[in-house]
Amino acid sequence: MKFLILLTGFLFGNLIYSQQVYGEWKTIDDETGVTKSIVKVYKDDGQVFGKVKRILREDKRDVRCTECKGDLKNQKVEGMVILKNLSKDDNKYNDGTITDPENGKTYEAKIWLKEGDPNTLMVRGYVAFFYRTQEWKRIEN
Structure with missing residues (x-):
């Protein structure tokens, strides 16, 4: 019985x-x-x-964010915090920002797990009602 309870707890966790x-x-x-x-x-x-x-292309690992502003200016992209200050709101996290290191622009951000697929993270950057959403895939450990 103890084994069943432990197994259930492990699987649920x-x-x-x-x-x-x-x-x-x-x-x-x-x-x-x-x-x-x-x-x-x-x-x-x-x-x-x-x-x-980690940046996956070896020739891009030393790239710096030359277009970024403030503290991010000329910072190496590998190691850079690009998602900041997101707060949980039901099943989504919003009210934060995302920085695109390729153009140095920072956008309002929202992230959430794709419905029915907990291994896909939906990442949205937006300005007013203009937005772009990417799908990121979970790395299994």
Whole structure:
């Protein structure tokens, strides 16, 4: 009986964890379909952030964000925090920002798990009612 309770707890715990936005995600260029980087999404002080853990093209690993403003100006993209200050609101995280290191622009951001697919993270950057949404794929550990 104890084994059954432990097994149920373990399986339920894994299901809950796999339903979270936290973890490592492959970013995929929505125009070319090429996997570009790995972003680690994590929680810090009650908010959600995302940091570029690894750029997959070796020749791009030392690229700096020359177009970025403020503290991000000339920072290496690998290691840069691109998702900032997202807060949970039901099944979505919003009220934060995302920076596109390719053009240095920062947008309002929203992320959520794709309905029916906890291994796909929907990442949306927007200005007013103009937006662009990408699908990032979970990296299984």
